[in-house]
Amino acid sequence: MKVVLKDGSSKEYESAMSIIDIAKDISEGLARVACAAELDGEVVDLRTVVDGEHELNILTFDSEGGRRAYRHTASHVLAQAIKRLYPDAKCAIGPSIEDGFYYDFDMESLDREALDNIEKEIKKVIKEGFPIERFTLSRDEAIKLMEERQEPYKVELINDLPEDAEISFYQQGEFIDLCAGPHLMSTKPLKAVKLISSSGAYWRGSEKNKMLTRIYGTAYTKKADLDAYLEHLEDIKKRDHNKLGREMEIFTTVDVIGQGLPLIMPNGVKIMNKLKRWIEDEEDRRGYVRTQTPLMAKSDLYKISGHWDHYKDGMFVLGDEEKDKEVFALRPMTCPFQYYVYKASRKSYRDLPCRYGETSTLFRNEDSGEMHGLTRVRQFTISEGHLIVRPDQMVSEFKDCIALAQYCLQTLGLEEDVTYHLSKWDPENSDKYEGSAEVWEETEGSIRQILNELNIPFTEDVGEAAFYGPKVDINAKNVYGKEDTMITIQWDALIAEKFDMYYIDENGDKQRPYIIHRTSIGCYERTLAWLIEKYSGLFPTWLCPEQVRVLPISEKYSDYAQKVYEELYKNGIDVTVDNRSEKIGFKIREARLKRVPYMLIVGQKEEEEGVVSVRSRFCGDEGQKPLGTFLQDILKEIETKEIRQVEVQD
Known part of the structure; x- marks a missing residue:
């Protein structure tokens, strides 16, 4: 038996050998920290017996495969602790995830005190140091075992396995779980395990099924790493748009109105209107004409x-x-409405491309379990556009749509936060799509070539296309790591025929156009959530609902404060005056807590000299400036949409 290791060296043995024994032969230290292994590129259990000639890579916690095995073991320890403390709880599933693990149970909901008690039991299980053993059973034996242990969800999972599937179990002490693995060799190596939260989750993700209790946790090999992660979680909570958006009075939700139907408050409306005006003006400059169509x-x-x-x-x-x-x-989309705008008059090849843009309100019946703040809603507004083009114009227009999206991302400071995806059809489920395999291969190939020509790194996602064509999805993650599509650009070579759309070519013949479905900035609500989390509410000045707050030192200077206000207001600055009978230090702290970018402090000296004392969240005390100079500076900052580095904040 021979194995080729990651560094290119090889080991030969006279007979078959388990991976854990190979690790011990290489180094006792390696064996102690080994979590799993890659055998010919597949992540496997350390118990796996190797025979023949293979490529082998021992995985530690520093690798993704190793971390997943480590945390998957922690999820089983959680389940063992739950069964000790709540014997009637039924186990569902408990996978590892990117930053930890979760396990779903059919049991009562849990509060923080209950999670803390479960953590104590987890420490006991780890201390007992149970060896973890793997065994397999036939289907009938597996079902009998889970029925005897009164685990109906496991029985259902077994029944759904393919006929030829190997049905494996892992046992640690008194706890047995249906599982494909891999797992550690024992519970003893687990060190820093923390339960993060508990929430509801539908069995198998369907709201038609029972609501289970999902417990989230994480595990590290060092307490210092766990502490750093928990500190990171606290930062995430502070930046969560659901929390921050409400604190900043940007949006709210009300149960009697309904899930996924947020109320955008005055501050949020100001931000969204600035985004809309900017996008509409930019699209107009790029040759779009605007439509308004029914809801x-x-x-x-x-x-x-x-x-x-x-x-x-x-x-x-x-x-x-x-x-x-x-x-x-x-309407869940605007495209068919705009097709009839196109069809309202006869079009020549000289009239194309037709670029239609609309700030559209759309409605989608999302599952209740999917609702989340502003990122997943049932009514939303989108920077929607449809380009009707000749086939020979398709590539250049598609590239221009990508360029517009990139310009928007760059202006908002978000270009480094996104990933690009070529969303393709799934030929294994062709009944979900329109058109032939040849059309899909051609259109996907065209997008692939465009992305390569533009030197844009991208991944290819099977089954994520629209039913009428492939697309470029520009995705981003929220503070919790969940990925959403922010901007989409779709290639459509099929729908024009359905609507009998045509243009007259240079020979006087009717020809079918192609269509590009695209957004420039995507859904405004989702983008607003993204911006809240990106900037922790400290938006670039041009987007702030309140850009300047004038702070008179006392009531004696209210008249001058009003003059300053009027000069700024008539120049389009979002400005307020704090005329309260409070100390100036208190007013400054209040303005900083409200994330106002500029505070103008005015008193006797400022009034006499026609100046303002400027404090900003960028530089702190910027000293005195003539009002005209400050106005000129902030107008330039707003016009250029400058993103200044925030240096001073609470």
Whole structure:
């Protein structure tokens, strides 16, 4: 038997050998920290017996595969502790995830005190140092074992396994769990384990199933690393747009209004309006014309486009097809409406491209379990656009759409935070899509070539395309690491035929155009959430709902404060005056807590000399400036959309 190690060296043995024994032969120290292994590129258990010739890489906690095995073991220890403290709890699933692990149980909900008690039991299990043993059973034996242990969710999982699947279990002490592994050799190596939170989760992610109790946790080999992670979590909580957005009075939600239907408050409206005006003006400069289309339409429209067949479950339908003469639906997209704007007049090849833009309010019937602040909502506003182009214009126009998206990201300071994805169809589920395999291969190939020509790194995601064509998705993660699509640009070579869209070519013949579906900044609500978390509410000055606060030292200088206010206001600055009878130090602290970028302090000297004393969150005390100079500086900062480095904050 021969194994080739990661460094290129090799080891030969006379007979088959387990990976853990190979690790011991290499180094006792390596064996102590080994968590799993890669055997010919596949992550496997340390118990795996190797025979023949293979490539082998021993994985420690420093590798992703090693961390996952380590934390997967921690999830089993959590389940063992739960079964000791709550014998009637039923185990569901308990995988490792990017920053830790979770386990779902059919049991009562848990508070922080309960989690702390479970942590104490976890420490006992670890201290007992149970060896972890793997065994397999036939399907009938496996079902019998889980039925005897009264674990109905495990029985369901076994029944859903393929007929030829190997059914494996792991045992540590009295605890046995259905699991494919890999796991550590014992519970003893686990060091720093922490339960983070508890929440509800539907069994198998479907709201039709029972709500289970999900416990999140994490595990590290060193307490110092755990402490650093917990500190990171505290920072995340401070930047969470759900928390910060409410504190800053940007948005709120109300149960009687409904999930996914946020109320945008005056501060939020100011930010969103600034974004909208900027985007609309920029699109106008790039040759877009604006439309305004209805918020609903008859089902007939969506049947033509294909959305009725492919997307009906995601729509809000008004009426019953079996009872009502006409059935309407709130629009989940604007494209079919804009097609009829195009069709309203005859088009020549000289008229193309037609670039239609609309700030659209859309409605999508998201699952209740998916709702989250402003990032996943049921009513939202989007910078939507559709370009009707000749086939020979498609590549250049598609590139221009990417360029517009990149300009928006760069202006907002978000360009380093995104990843690009070529979202493709899934040929294994071709009934979900329109068109032939040849069309999909051609259009996906065109997008792939565009991204390569633009030197944009990207990944390819099977099954993420729209039903009518592939797309470029520009994605970003929120503070908790969940990835969402922020901007999308879609290639459509199919829908024009459904709507009988055409143009007259230079020979007088009818030709089908291509269509690009795109957003320039995506959903405004989701982008606002992204900006809140990116800047911790310390937005660039041009986006701030309150850009300047004038602070008179006492009531005697209120008149001068009002003059300063009026000069700034008439020049378009979002400015307020704090005329309260409070000490100036208190007023400054209040303004800083409200994240106001500039404070103008005025008193006797400022009034006599026609100046203002400037304090900013960028440089602290900036000294006295003539009001005209300050006005000129801030107007330039706003016009250029400068992103100044925040240096002074609480």
